[in-house]
Every structure is written in structure tokens, then in C-alpha cells.
Amino acid sequence: MIPSLLGISPAHWAALLAGLKWTVFLSAVGFLAGGLVGFAVALSRISDSLIIRGLAAVYVNLIQGTPLLVLMFVLYFGLPVFGFDMPPLAAACIAMTLFSAAYLGEIWRGCLQSVPRTQWEAADCLALARWERMLLVILPQALRIAVPPTVGFMVQIVKNTSVASVIGMAEMTYIGKLINNATFQPFRIYLIIAGLYFLLCYPLSWLSRRLERKLNVAHR
Amino acid sequence: MSPIVSFRDVHKSFGAVPVLKGLSFEVQKGEVVALIGRSGSGKSTALRCVDRLETVDKGEIIVCGHRVSDPKIELRKLRQDVGIVFQSYNLFPHLTVEQNITLAPRWVKKADKASARALAQEVLAQVGLSEKIDAYPEQLSGGQQQRVAIARSLAMRPQVMLFDEVTSALDPQLTEEVLKVIEELARQGMTMLLVTHEMAFAARIADRVIFMHEGLIHETGSRDILRNPNTPELKSFVGVGL
Structure with a gap:
């Protein structure tokens, strides 16, 4: 018999770690898919076309102006009304993507626009096409600026995956609730979960601060 | 032979503020033309219109055969020539x-890659910075950076070079090293249009001087007008400048 650790039985630990796995998975989806869509959002936000710019602005404002929880409800409970089959995993992945894309899009738009106007102009004057200007001149400079806030936002993504527990997605918080229902040790179990989130997030915060310092020094 | 740069009755406003009020002038092949005038006289705007960094409201601009004032202009072609x-x-x-x-x-x-590197070596030699080929801009002085910027433009083999107050951010010594490069280009017959506040420099290399005042050419002529201005405005301007 394996002894319990921190008052949690091995079986419950196994369940928690399985939940942790899904938390990491949801975070990765939020960051990767959200990053992909977010990049398109950032480009749209600085597009020459008023319509594209407007649509992107509406999207960003809608997502930023509604709680992630409500977004999850709309996807999970709302869409099946129209005949879409929506398992919790799919709803959670889509919600995390839409959520991250709006915020990452705004962060990256700011980074692109903080590359001085004169750099865009210099690229234009060298006869570079728009995509060449973006790829060769603007993006490499924006990337440096973008790294610290992007890594910082990953912390928000990780923490916000816990919202998916309300639609039955078996990530860490959801598993914690189940274990608590069985053991009635809310203080112990939620403190352990808090600790696990901290273990995921703190390295990201630390990395973000470190990168910020490093890039600042390199910039001088 | 048709001129390299031709402005005809060019008008340009920023909002309600008119900056160019019917500007007309030409730059011939091999000519060095200095655009001078007070801040706000429209000289920098005129220069930026040549490369279509600004669009004009009215009038016609033709540069190296490209109709710059045409909204459908192929910018990629224009900017290879300028x-x-x-x-x-x-x-x-x-x-x-x-x-x-x-x-x-x-x-x-x-x-x-090989021919591009050879080209870089060639234009860097022209501006006297061959040894800096692998440096990053931040490792260079202002004057060196400006000379690299000139080399970068030359690498496209332009038919005309535009200089927009290129020494205004430099101290006198660095200014001199940049001006030497420009002077050498002039000697080699490069067609150039310069906006400058360096009156002594304009008097040294310009074939023609255009003095702009309130969006129009107020006085123009050979570099001698800097020594013997005809209008009171140019007189007071060079009085300050020289």
C-alpha cells in the first residue's frame, strides 16, 4: 500500500495529475491556436482596409468585453440548441482560442505599431513589397518587443483554463471538485491545486521578467 | 532629353494647411539641386512627394518616367529608381x-548572395566604410550610420538620390564626413535633390538652388544667389544661414 501524500490518496493524486495534463493541454491549445488567430487579428487591426480593421476591432472588443465563463456557456450550452454537437473538450478549446486570440492580437498589434514609423518608411523606400516589409523589417523588431508581454499573458491562459471546469471539462480544477466531493477536505485539496497552478505559472512569470530585463539590456 | 524629376503645379495640403501651393520645377540628369528654405516652407514635403511618401492633391509629378501623381503608379518600380x-x-x-x-x-x-556581398563591398568602399561590413548599426557613429544609409540607397543603382536634411542630427565633424561622401557622388555625376540647412555646403556643390517660401519657389538660380540674393526673404534667410 502506497502511503498518501499531503493527505491525498495515490488514486486521487493520479486523477489530479491527469487533470493537470488537460490543463496543460488546454493552455497549449489556447496559446498555439490562439496565437495563430491572434496573429491574424493583429495584422487585421493594422490593415489598410477600414472594413477588415473594423471587424477585427469588433471581435477584440466583444471578447474582451465578455467573461470567458459566458463564452464557454454560449459555446457549450448555446450551440447544441442549433444542432451542433459540442463536447466539453471542443467547447473549451474553441473558447480558449477565441479568448487568447483577442488578447494576444491586441498585445501584438501594439508591438507592431511600436516599431517606429520611419522603419516602415525606410522599407517602403527600398522598394520592398508589403509582405517583405512585414517579414524582413517589422516582424523581427516587433518580436523582441513582444516576447515579455506574450510570455506574461501565457500565465493568464493557464489560469483561465480552470473556467472550463464549469462545462465539465476534466481539467485540474474539475478533478479537484470531484475529489472534494468524495473527501470533504476543501481547504487541503484546493490549496494543493493552487500550488500546482503556481508551479505551472511561476516559471512563466519568472521567464517573462527575465526576458524583459535581458531584452532591455540588449536594446541599450 | 526629358528631366529626371518634374513637378508641374503641385498642390498639397495637410488638412486645412496648404503646404505646396502650385510648385513647379525640374531636375535634369546629372544635376545637383539644393532645396532650401525655412522650416515649414514645404521643402521636405516636396522631396517626400518625389518618392511618393506623400500623395499630392493636384498637379503632376513625373520621376524617371514614372507618373508619381497617378494613383495607380507601380511604387515598386519607382522606388528602384529613386x-x-x-x-x-x-x-x-x-x-x-x-x-x-x-x-x-x-x-x-x-x-x-555572392553578387550581393560584392555589391555591398563596392558601395561601402564608395562611402569609405569597407571595414564595417559586419557591424551592427548600434556599433557605428551617427556619421557612419548615415554613410551606410547612403550606401544602402546606392546599392539599388538609383537614377536620382534624395537627401532630406541628412546632416541635421550630426555634429560638425560627422557632418563633414557625410558631406564629403555626397560631394563625391556629385562629382561622379549622380542626379541629386537635397533638402539642406548647410548653406555653405549648398554653395559648394549645388548646380542650382531653389529657395522655397510658403509653399512656392520664391527665388531660384545658380549657387551664386546664396552670395547675392535678390529677394529680401532669401537675403534674410542666408543672412541667418551663413
């Missing part, structure tokens, strides 16, 4: 000197 150097150098900080210079030749003109 080189421009700015007050703030505008080198790309994430690229080495060589990469700065070869970026456009490689992507726009599809030069291969």
Missing part, C-alpha cells in the same frame, strides 16, 4: 551593415 536618405538614418537595427545594404537587392532584384 534613392532616399533621411535625417534619422533609419537603418534596420536587427541587421548587419551588409544585410541592411543587400536586403533590397536580394529580395527586390533577386541578386544571389
Whole structure:
């Protein structure tokens, strides 16, 4: 018999770690898919076309102006009304993507626009096409600026995956609730979960601060 | 022979503020023309219109056979024929000197790596900075950065070079090293249009001087008008300048 650790039985630990796995998975989806869509959002936000710019602005404002929880409800409970089959995993992945894309899009738009106007102009004057200007001149400079806030936002993504527990997605918080229902040790179990989130997030915060310092020094 | 740059009755406003009020002038092949005038006289705007960094409201601009005032102009072609150097150098900080210079030749003109490097060496020799080919912009002085910016423009083999107050951010010594490069280009017959506050320099190299005042040419002529101005406005301007 394996002894319990921190008052949690091995079986419950196994369940928690399985939940942790899904938390990491949801975070990765939020960051990767959200990053992909977010990049398109950032480009749209600085597009020459008023319509594209407007649509992107509406999207960003809608997502930023509604709680992630409500977004999850709309996807999970709302869409099946129209005949879409929506398992919790799919709803959670889509919600995390839409959520991250709006915020990452705004962060990256700011980074692109903080590359001085004169750099865009210099690229234009060298006869570079728009995509060449973006790829060769603007993006490499924006990337440096973008790294610290992007890594910082990953912390928000990780923490916000816990919202998916309300639609039955078996990530860490959801598993914690189940274990608590069985053991009635809310203080112990939620403190352990808090600790696990901290273990995921703190390295990201630390990395973000470190990168910020490093890039600042390199910039001088 | 048709002129390299031709402005005819060019009008341009920023909002309600008219900046160019019917500007007409020409720059012939091989000519060095200095645009001078007070801040706000429209000289920098006129220069930026040549490379279509600004669009005009009315009038016609033709540069190297390209109708710049036409909304459908092919900018990629125009900008291969026109080189421009700015007050703030505008080198790309994430690229080495060589990469700065070869970026456009490689992507726009599809030069291969070896010939692009040879080109970089050639234009860097022209501005006297051969040894800096692998440096990053931040490792260079202001004067050196500006000379690299000139080399970067030359690498596109432009038919005309535009200089927009290129020494205004430099101290006198660095100014001199940049002006020497420009003077050498003039000697080699490069067609140039310069906006400058260096009156002594204009008097040294300009074939023709255009004095702008309130969006129009107020006085123009050979470089001698800087010594013997006819209008009271130019008189008071060079009185301050020299």
C-alpha cells in the first residue's frame, strides 16, 4: 500500500495529475491556436482596409468585453440548441482560442505599431513589397518587443483554463471538485491545486521578467 | 532629353494647411539641386512627394518616367529608381551593415548572395566604410550610420538620390564626413535633390538652388544667389544661414 501524500490518496493524486495534463493541454491549445488567430487579428487591426480593421476591432472588443465563463456557456450550452454537437473538450478549446486570440492580437498589434514609423518608411523606400516589409523589417523588431508581454499573458491562459471546469471539462480544477466531493477536505485539496497552478505559472512569470530585463539590456 | 524629376503645379495640403501651393520645377540628369528654405516652407514635403511618401492633391509629378501623381503608379518600380536618405538614418537595427545594404537587392532584384556581398563591398568602399561590413548599426557613429544609409540607397543603382536634411542630427565633424561622401557622388555625376540647412555646403556643390517660401519657389538660380540674393526673404534667410 502506497502511503498518501499531503493527505491525498495515490488514486486521487493520479486523477489530479491527469487533470493537470488537460490543463496543460488546454493552455497549449489556447496559446498555439490562439496565437495563430491572434496573429491574424493583429495584422487585421493594422490593415489598410477600414472594413477588415473594423471587424477585427469588433471581435477584440466583444471578447474582451465578455467573461470567458459566458463564452464557454454560449459555446457549450448555446450551440447544441442549433444542432451542433459540442463536447466539453471542443467547447473549451474553441473558447480558449477565441479568448487568447483577442488578447494576444491586441498585445501584438501594439508591438507592431511600436516599431517606429520611419522603419516602415525606410522599407517602403527600398522598394520592398508589403509582405517583405512585414517579414524582413517589422516582424523581427516587433518580436523582441513582444516576447515579455506574450510570455506574461501565457500565465493568464493557464489560469483561465480552470473556467472550463464549469462545462465539465476534466481539467485540474474539475478533478479537484470531484475529489472534494468524495473527501470533504476543501481547504487541503484546493490549496494543493493552487500550488500546482503556481508551479505551472511561476516559471512563466519568472521567464517573462527575465526576458524583459535581458531584452532591455540588449536594446541599450 | 526629358528631366529626371518634374513637378508641374503641385498642390498639397495637410488638412486645412496648404503646404505646396502650385510648385513647379525640374531636375535634369546629372544635376545637383539644393532645396532650401525655412522650416515649414514645404521643402521636405516636396522631396517626400518625389518618392511618393506623400500623395499630392493636384498637379503632376513625373520621376524617371514614372507618373508619381497617378494613383495607380507601380511604387515598386519607382522606388528602384529613386534613392532616399533621411535625417534619422533609419537603418534596420536587427541587421548587419551588409544585410541592411543587400536586403533590397536580394529580395527586390533577386541578386544571389555572392553578387550581393560584392555589391555591398563596392558601395561601402564608395562611402569609405569597407571595414564595417559586419557591424551592427548600434556599433557605428551617427556619421557612419548615415554613410551606410547612403550606401544602402546606392546599392539599388538609383537614377536620382534624395537627401532630406541628412546632416541635421550630426555634429560638425560627422557632418563633414557625410558631406564629403555626397560631394563625391556629385562629382561622379549622380542626379541629386537635397533638402539642406548647410548653406555653405549648398554653395559648394549645388548646380542650382531653389529657395522655397510658403509653399512656392520664391527665388531660384545658380549657387551664386546664396552670395547675392535678390529677394529680401532669401537675403534674410542666408543672412541667418551663413
